[in-house]
Amino acid sequence: MIVTALSLVSVALYLSAAGVLARPLATGGQPLARWGMTLATFAALAHGALLLTAHRGTLDLHFFAALSLVAWIASALTIVVNLSRPIAGLGILIFPLSAALLAIDAFLAPRTAPQSMTWQIELHVTIAVFAFGILSIAAALAVLLAIQERALRRSRFGHWLRALPPLTLTEVLLFRLIAVGFVLLTLTLVTGALFVGDLFGQHLVHKTVLSIIAWIVFGVLLWGRWQYGWRGIRAVYLTLIGMGILLLAFFGTKAVLELILHRTP
Numbered sequence: 001m002i003v004t005a006l007s008l009v010s011v012a013l014y015l016s017a018a019g020v021l022a023r024p025l026a027t028g029g030q031p032l033a034r035w036g037m038t039l040a041t042f043a044a045l046a047h048g049a050l051l052l053t054a055h056r057g058t059l060d061l062h063f064f065a066a067l068s069l070v071a072w073i074a075s076a077l078t079i080v081v082n083l084s085r086p087i088a089g090l091g092i093l094i095f096p097l098s099a100a101l102l103a104i105d106a107f108l109a110p111r112t113a114p115q116s117m118t119w120q121i122e123l124h125v126t127i128a129v130f131a132f133g134i135l136s137i138a139a140a141l142a143v144l145l146a147i148q149e150r151a152l153r154r155s156r157f158g159h160w161l162r163a164l165p166p167l168t169l170t171e172v173l174l175f176r177l178i179a180v181g182f183v184l185l186t187l188t189l190v191t192g193a194l195f196v197g198d199l200f201g202q203h204l205v206h207k208t209v210l211s212i213i214a215w216i217v218f219g220v221l222l223w224g225r226w227q228y229g230w231r232g233i234r235a236v237y238l239t240l241i242g243m244g245i246l247l248l249a250f251f252g253t254k255a256v257l258e259l260i261l262h263r264t265p
Contacts, residue, residue, distance in 0.1 A: 006050040007106035013043030014075070014099035022092045033088035040095055041079055047072045047102055054106070059117065059125055063254050064101075064109035066129075070250075071098035073133030074140075081137070085173055087165045093140045120195040127191060131184035132250055135218070138177040139243035142236045145170045149232060171235070175225055178239065182218045185246075189215060210249030217242035 017039035020032050051069060060066070075091075075098045082088050117125070148167045165173070189211060221238040224230035230238075 003050060003054050003106065006046050006053065007102060010043050010046035010050060011099045011103050013039050013046065014095040014102070017043060018092055018095040018099075021088055021095075033082075033086065036091060037079060037082055037088050040075065040091055043095070043098075044072060044075045044079060047075065047098065050102070050106065059122060059129075060112055061115065061125065061254075062112040063251065064105040065112055066254070067101045067251065068105035070129060070133055070136065071101040073129060074098065074136045077133055077137055081173070085165075085169060087141075087169070087173065089165050090137065090140055090144065093143065094137070118195075120191070124188065124191040124195050127184055128188040128250070131181050131188050132246060134177055134184065135181035135243055135246060138174055138181060139239055141165075141170055141174045141177065142239040142243075145174060146233065146236045149236075171231060174235065174239065175222070178218055179222060182215070182222060185211070185215050185218065206253045207249050210245055210252070214242045214246040214249060217245060 017036045020039060021036035023032060047068075051072060054065075060069070074094055078087065078090050078094050082090075144165065145167065148170065152167070189208075192208065192211075217238060221230065221235060221242065224238075225235070
């Protein structure tokens, strides 16, 4: 009963927050960022309580539970970053996705129990999840950056642009998030090398190889930004490519193992 109530409340609040933030897209009115982020804060609190309740207060890395956890981290980080940078418009993308992933985990996915882990593996997993969450926000910012640049090139200055963060802020924040995510992804690979004992037996070879490729992509993007001032569409493409590879690394193999082969990684 508690799980169902928390799920419904959180989904409703996430969708309400996204609707409030998206208001200028439809009406041309002033953005209601404070109201939208307040609703999102309560949604994230309910979502966090749900994760603690439904998954016994520990890390549950089964497919749908992990997706819900990453969605919560992405939403919470969006709320926290907005305290110092006006990126409330990012919630138009993040919050509905969080609502959908939460609802799938709560109402459609089979019930799972967390697997026992050593503190070393928990540390490795925690760093990995935060890296994925931060780079997910960077990918969402890359989408917004592409939308804004396309509108500017075509001189389409619609009222809907008021719902989005300023373009210069979007670009600066994009690279800052990628830099933080890159550091955490590096720590993920290092702790994985130190603490994971059997890559083959734990079905982690593909995940490790894809994670390294994603790490190289993000590293090249940061190097290009530092050396040559890369920006714009090139930055968007590389960000989305890196995130796509990381998505396959984190969830592609897990989906095949759990949903198709019915094995536990």
